[in-house]
Amino acid sequence: MVPAIDPVIGRYVRFEIDGVPHRVYFEEAGPEGGGGIPLVCLHTAGADSRQFRHLLADPAVTERYRVLAFDMPWHGKSTPPDGWERTEYRLTTASYTAAVRAFCQALEIDKPVVMGCSIGGRIVLDLAIEHAAEFRALIALEAADFQQPWYDTAWLHRPDVHGGEVCAALISGLIAPQSPAVSRHETLWMYMQGGPGVFKGDLYFYRVDGDLREKVKTIDTKVCPLYLLTGEYDFSCTAEDTLRTAAQIPGVEVQIMKELGHFPMSENPAKFREYILPVLERIAQLSPRA
């Protein structure tokens, strides 16, 4: 019998982020003969690159795109930096931007498309503001310039509440009721596996450091096309939040995705496909910029 192996390769790459050595896990899949438009995927807060496993295994995507998804430092199979035990993990705009750019440089990826979800979507907006010329196109899923908090993150990391279970239970409501039970629970499973305080540390970026109100107005979609897609059941980043953000950015393409929530690529891969394939098609038609 032929082994049933997923068409995805996982490896580790070593590079420095702001002078600190890191060993980062990533998965990739692309055209059989190599090449392809690089598409770098950024997972949500407190999760890891497994969220993109369906996209990585979708021939309609990988026949043209070299899809790469990496676990952020502290997440998934990317270990925290030496001495982590003496620090409180906190993601910031600067550290997140540095990590994404360092990953692309380490793998010598030229002008990738970057697609991020949730905090990944927020940093994509920041890349559009600060570094647009480095990218072929940017896709922000479940992203806005600002979102109203809906719980106290202190609950995410304390000894009398199980961190994995409370993280998953909190975010479970962000999944659309129509999403298949299997995909819902796989999405929750990943949340149950985050390191202590990591989800909370990611949300520092989201809630304290990453406020982009006013700044999004400076995005120039002529330098780099920007696509915003948000699920209608996402009450963390609501459709209104995304539409308000889009209204400030001339040339942006925005879509509200029906029957999807905050984790479109993992909570309902088949439904997400209906929305993301046309976007990837349009990006593939863009002529590569010098």
Next chain:
Amino acid sequence: MSPAERFARLPDLLAADTDLRRRGGWLTADCRIDIGAEPFYLTLREGALADLARGPHLLRSVAFSISGTEEAWQRHWQPIPEPGWHDIFALTKRGAASMQGDLRPLLQNLQYFKDLLALPRRLAEAA
């Protein structure tokens, strides 16, 4: 059936859900759920409902309470709730529900409570 009448069926709904009771096996807590103006006092013992007392009970103490408008529960319990009404935190974020008291037992057993409070959704087809 009014939202309060649906919630009054909670003992049968929970009794029929062995998986939810299993997941609540470490939970023992007293709490109050307000369906509109009507309070319900829940006595939860190891994941099972030892008692459900409907209506005002003066000086009855609970660890925490969750209050929602009639509309909030009615829309929350649709077979497929609309966006913004589908989760207890969606309700609190929009101001249609609130949580008070010592929220620790709630957060320690959050998925249990979310699923418990969604049980009346199962009555929708019979309604």
